Amino acid sequence: MRNIASLLFAAGLGFLLLVIAGxxxxxxxxxxxxxxxxxxxxxxxxxxxxxxxVLLGYRGIDTLGELSILFAAATAAGLVLAGGRxxxxxxxxxxxxxxxxxxxxxxxxxxxxxVGFYIILHGHLTPGGGFQGGVILAAAFFVLVLARxxxxxxxxxxxxxxxxxxxxxxxxxxxxxxxxxxxxKPMLGKGVLGELLSAGTLPLLSLAVGLKVGAELAGLxxxxxxxxxxxxxxxxxxxxxxxxxxxxxxxD
Amino acid sequence: MAYLTFETILYAGAIGLxxxxxxxxxxxxxxxxxxxxxxxxxxxxxxLLVLTGYRGGAVAPILGVHQxxxxxxxxxxxxxxxxxxxxxxxxxxxxxxxxxxxxxxxxTLDLRVLREHLELDLAKAAGIRAPGSQEAPAGERPLPPPIxxxxxxxxxxxx
Numbered sequence: 062m063r064n065i066a067s068l069l070f071a072a073g074l075g076f077l078l079l080v081i082a083g084x085x086x087x088x089x090x091x092x093x094x095x096x097x098x099x100x101x102x103x104x105x106x107x108x109x110x111x112x113x114x115v116l117l118g119y120r121g122i123d124t125l126g127e128l129s130i131l132f133a134a135a136t137a138a139g140l141v142l143a144g145g146r147x148x149x150x151x152x153x154x155x156x157x158x159x160x161x162x163x164x165x166x167x168x169x170x171x172x173x174x175x176v177g178f179y180i181i182l183h184g185h186l187t188p189g190g191g192f193q194g195g196v197i198l199a200a201a202f203f204v205l206v207l208a209r210x211x212x213x214x215x216x217x218x219x220x221x222x223x224x225x226x227x228x229x230x231x232x233x234x235x236x237x238x239x240x241x242x243x244x245x246k247p248m249l250g251k252g253v254l255g256e257l258l259s260a261g262t263l264p265l266l267s268l269a270v271g272l273k274v275g276a277e278l279a280g281l282x283x284x285x286x287x288x289x290x291x292x293x294x295x296x297x298x299x300x301x302x303x304x305x306x307x308x309x310x311x312x313d
Numbered sequence: 314m315a316y317l318t319f320e321t322i323l324y325a326g327a328i329g330l331x332x333x334x335x336x337x338x339x340x341x342x343x344x345x346x347x348x349x350x351x352x353x354x355x356x357x358x359x360x361l362l363v364l365t366g367y368r369g370g371a372v373a374p375i376l377g378v379h380q381x382x383x384x385x386x387x388x389x390x391x392x393x394x395x396x397x398x399x400x401x402x403x404x405x406x407x408x409x410x411x412x413x414x415x416x417x418x419x420x421t422l423d424l425r426v427l428r429e430h431l432e433l434d435l436a437k438a439a440g441i442r443a444p445g446s447q448e449a450p451a452g453e454r455p456l457p458p459p460i461x462x463x464x465x466x467x468x469x470x471x472x
Contacts, residue, residue, distance in 0.1 A: 075332035095387030
């Protein structure tokens with residue numbers, strides 16, 4: 062009964078969305094602001110990649126809000142996972158990983174670092190930017206953690222990088238607020254379209270976003286990897302009868 | 314099937330992912346599967362958002378590559394999805410860390426077992442009989458001997 066109701070619910074949801082999507086008209090966006098931004102962005106911002114121009118120029122304060130959501134998620138995860146760290150260290154197998162993973166990590170780390178910074182710094186010219194490059198940077202550091210669990214990463218360094226990047230983003234916004242009266246308005250002129258040093262403060266904002274996202278995700282993954290495996294500490298409740306621990310497969 | 318065009322397939326894929334994810338959210342009783350179902354529904358929502366910016370024969374919104382005046386796709390949905398993906402990863406990491414704590418406390422991620430545990434714990438903390446549990450059924454039937462832990466908690470909280 063429950064399954065049938067759920068199936069009906071999902072089918073109805075899909076049908077509703079399909080009907081709405083069918084009325085939209087594929088390939089003819091009903092939102093006009095996209096076209097306006099496409100025609101105005103080259104003169105106003107000077108970034109070749111209009112997605113980045115919207116992300117850091119027109120919607121800069123929304124990006125700040127999204128960064129704070131990510132920051133809140135990372136902080137909350139740290140809060141939830143904290144406490145077990147001292148005990149966790151003894152449970153962790155400190156032995157480095159196998160030869161292939163270690164060599165591969167040494168090979169991959171500089172490559173990933175280079176690709177990450179390239180994508181961050183060319184965010185205003187090519188597809189990419191702070192968010193994408195930051196995730197690649199986090200992956201670079203996590204490869205190191207996978208290869209050598211004992212080495213780990215300094216939580217202080219991660220926190221310092223994250224804080225500095227966030228403060229830098231806000232400081233750039235405040236600078237434009239004081240100088241020009243608009244928060245997070247691109248400064249320093251537009252430059253020549255398509256050059257690395259163009260689009261004013263957009264590359265700097267992109268760098269701040271990239272470092273912040275990279276530090277936050279690297280911190281999250283490091284904290285998750287530092288947890289002891291649950292088999293070692295998971296204590297079933299006293300008085301719990303064995304049939305209560307039946308697998309999740311049993312359905313009505 | 315004259316309606317089975319390219320855009321129908323794309324829309325059906327995105328909406329199908331959303332429907333699959335919500336079906337998983339309703340049906341599954343394992344907490345980790347709930348997180349996975351949420352990720353699937355989120356992927357479908359992102360795909361649907363990007364699809365709304367599509368224009369026929371348009372190019373990516375990058376200047377200086379194509380002739381000026383070429384139609385470009387709508388950049389706004391791409392920006393929205395760009396940040397939504399990264400935030401989705403952060404929220405999933407938070408959910409997984411909460412799941413780790415739950416598993417460590419109760420030794421299971423099955424929702425039904427967890428509900429029983431929670432009811433017992435709440436009743437124990439409040440010093441009352443657990444509602445509707447097998448150990449202490451409600452109603453007029455002759456009661457079995459009380460659970461020692463619950464009786465002790467009740468005795469302690471009475472004065």
